[in-house]
Amino acid sequence: MVTIKDISEACGVSTATVSKALNGYGDVGRATADLIRETAKKMNYYPNAAAKQLKTSVSHNIGVLFIDETCCGLTHEFFSEILNSAKTEAERLGYDITFICKNIAGREASFLEHARYRKCDGVLVASVDFKSQAVQDLVYSDIPTVSIDYVYNDRSSVLSDNVEGEYELTKYLIEHGHRRIAFIHGESTSVTDKRLSGFYRACEENGIEVPDSYIMESRYHDIESCRDTVKILMDQKERPTAIIFPDDYSYIGGRQGLEEMGLRIPEDVSVVGYDGIRLTRALSPKLTTYYQDTVEIGIRSVRKLIDIIENPKTSIAEQIKVQGRIQEGKTVKDLLQ
Amino acid sequence: MVTIKDISEACGVSTATVSKALNGYGDVGRATADLIRETAKKMNYYPNAAAKQLKTSVSHNIGVLFIDETCCGLTHEFFSEILNSAKTEAERLGYDITFICKNIAGREASFLEHARYRKCDGVLVASVDFKSQAVQDLVYSDIPTVSIDYVYNDRSSVLSDNVEGEYELTKYLIEHGHRRIAFIHGESTSVTDKRLSGFYRACEENGIEVPDSYIMESRYHDIESCRDTVKILMDQKERPTAIIFPDDYSYIGGRQGLEEMGLRIPEDVSVVGYDGIRLTRALSPKLTTYYQDTVEIGIRSVRKLIDIIENPKTSIAEQIKVQGRIQEGKTVKDLLQ
DNA sequence: TATGCTTCCGAAATCGTTTTCGTACCTCAA
DNA sequence: TTGAGGTACGAAAACGATTTCGGAAGCATA
Numbered sequence: 001m002v003t004i005k006d007i008s009e010a011c012g013v014s015t016a017t018v019s020k021a022l023n024g025y026g027d028v029g030r031a032t033a034d035l036i037r038e039t040a041k042k043m044n045y046y047p048n049a050a051a052k053q054l055k056t057s058v059s060h061n062i063g064v065l066f067i068d069e070t071c072c073g074l075t076h077e078f079f080s081e082i083l084n085s086a087k088t089e090a091e092r093l094g095y096d097i098t099f100i101c102k103n104i105a106g107r108e109a110s111f112l113e114h115a116r117y118r119k120c121d122g123v124l125v126a127s128v129d130f131k132s133q134a135v136q137d138l139v140y141s142d143i144p145t146v147s148i149d150y151v152y153n154d155r156s157s158v159l160s161d162n163v164e165g166e167y168e169l170t171k172y173l174i175e176h177g178h179r180r181i182a183f184i185h186g187e188s189t190s191v192t193d194k195r196l197s198g199f200y201r202a203c204e205e206n207g208i209e210v211p212d213s214y215i216m217e218s219r220y221h222d223i224e225s226c227r228d229t230v231k232i233l234m235d236q237k238e239r240p241t242a243i244i245f246p247d248d249y250s251y252i253g254g255r256q257g258l259e260e261m262g263l264r265i266p267e268d269v270s271v272v273g274y275d276g277i278r279l280t281r282a283l284s285p286k287l288t289t290y291y292q293d294t295v296e297i298g299i300r301s302v303r304k305l306i307d308i309i310e311n312p313k314t315s316i317a318e319q320i321k322v323q324g325r326i327q328e329g330k331t332v333k334d335l336l337q
Numbered sequence: 338m339v340t341i342k343d344i345s346e347a348c349g350v351s352t353a354t355v356s357k358a359l360n361g362y363g364d365v366g367r368a369t370a371d372l373i374r375e376t377a378k379k380m381n382y383y384p385n386a387a388a389k390q391l392k393t394s395v396s397h398n399i400g401v402l403f404i405d406e407t408c409c410g411l412t413h414e415f416f417s418e419i420l421n422s423a424k425t426e427a428e429r430l431g432y433d434i435t436f437i438c439k440n441i442a443g444r445e446a447s448f449l450e451h452a453r454y455r456k457c458d459g460v461l462v463a464s465v466d467f468k469s470q471a472v473q474d475l476v477y478s479d480i481p482t483v484s485i486d487y488v489y490n491d492r493s494s495v496l497s498d499n500v501e502g503e504y505e506l507t508k509y510l511i512e513h514g515h516r517r518i519a520f521i522h523g524e525s526t527s528v529t530d531k532r533l534s535g536f537y538r539a540c541e542e543n544g545i546e547v548p549d550s551y552i553m554e555s556r557y558h559d560i561e562s563c564r565d566t567v568k569i570l571m572d573q574k575e576r577p578t579a580i581i582f583p584d585d586y587s588y589i590g591g592r593q594g595l596e597e598m599g600l601r602i603p604e605d606v607s608v609v610g611y612d613g614i615r616l617t618r619a620l621s622p623k624l625t626t627y628y629q630d631t632v633e634i635g636i637r638s639v640r641k642l643i644d645i646i647e648n649p650k651t652s653i654a655e656q657i658k659v660q661g662r663i664q665e666g667k668t669v670k671d672l673l674q
Numbered sequence: 675t676a677t678g679c680t681t682c683c684g685a686a687a688t689c690g691t692t693t694t695c696g697t698a699c700c701t702c703a704a
Numbered sequence: 705t706t707g708a709g710g711t712a713c714g715a716a717a718a719c720g721a722t723t724t725c726g727g728a729a730g731c732a733t734a
Binding site: 001003004005015016019020023025047048050051052053054055056 | 689690691692693694
Binding site for chain 3: 708716717719727729734
């Protein structure tokens, strides 16, 4: 491995000068600096990350908290797309990505300890149990964090606008003449709360009263759960004319359930999803859904995180909302025609 | 941050002794070692990764080469499942995972340079352009590597048995009475070659001649491409009775294409996929496919990599084959009944 | 008592950087 | 000539760990 010392010898200067030249400090002569930089390139020099980190305590490494307790973290298309986009953006900006976990060299540790151990400059928090103590310890530590799709007090986050999204989606149904709209939502989380609020707002604004039996809890990204729930939902005399599913993936289950009951989409009942993952374009009938801009979410969260890292003084905690949009498919019947 | 020095002071011993006690060296007294370990735990000590790495040149960090040039690396369920499983296993064994890319702190570099910069103990090579020079430079360096689904000379790899898999799948079709079998394969890669070879072997063994027009090239994980290809394929007078798709995801497109031609599955034509991703269980009709054990692939590749890292002398280069199995759905019609 | 062997521990060098502070030299005005 | 001020560079001390090597103590044996 070629070190700073090799370069210093090759150039006949001290290691201090080499370091300064390579890092663009002012107090080194123009000619010397040029020579050093050229020699470094010629000798194929790359700094030793460990030494640099040891001395400066910055690692150019961002951690990602992306735990798969439900076994669908990484394999959930929504999250893997975000991760993919975040990875690309981070690399472009010169940061590496390391997964944070609860192991340090084989020994049990907390997320925070792990992040410290690896000296992560910052951590992206996504797809975890946001309310758990372990995660909160990390978020409220001195390590910069950005959370995705969840808001912590005084911390930055990037969110798709769930209130607005569900509001738009509901309004879309209403504009197509639906007034008996059911909402199968996911587990109780802040995301769920927001979607519910957007849903209710759209209903209220249009003078629609929603019977309790139209609101059912299922689970995100769970085919079976949605299939069963939809059956219970549709087993009442005053059936809804439209159903909102927790997400696109649930549509697969919902569709099965409806089919087993002999109900056709959209002739007998209209449905919409949420996420706009690629998959939906492929299912038939093509699902009408609310597209979340995963690429944008990934990019914005990394940029914000790096902003906090590099400008700790001026960077402010903020909630960055990423707009989505209705993606029309063929699962909503227009009752007004 | 609590360092080894703090512990040494608290215990009234030297830092050398602390280090030795914590690393289980023999030449430290029983009582002293116990005291040191207890104190370390009490003071919530964790070693400084950078310092450790600087001194020992081992990082407990494994790199993952997982490039997304085709924009489907991470979001391809097959790979994201492998990554997920590899991540879990690596963490269990005390290793962290970092993505390898072509950027070092903002400066352009090669994969190899990046891996050296981060002092990766080893690298998992998956889902890249295996034949590119940059990847080969890395694989044939002194850094331990394990490749997934691709074999390099004298290097270890973990593969699903593609020859056997496609052979089994073809035999399954033949056993169900099919003799006019078409194969839409993916881009030309070593995986494709193996699958073709398994396919041909099964045909030969059963005295089946395959017309050239039954072999068509499409692309992996590409809905549109498969949809178009299947239309061309079925636009000939002597139509096949069964089609093998490049993978499960392609089934979505293939199904569309067939539907648009008014062909029903499996009444008019039988189809099979490859991979066995979760999605297939949800599509209807449920796809008959060859399940690849992604969890096992992830685990085995990490274990092998760590074996090479920790036992460089005794570990031998080998190809580890992971068995899959036929996963029966409802897309193959039994012509013999 | 002298000798040799263990056992236990510490001093100090080292890994490859960064960074402070001092110094030598030069320039220029008074 | 002197002194102030600026520029260019280097010596050396860190950062937090590991590891070599030597030495002190304790004990048994001759």
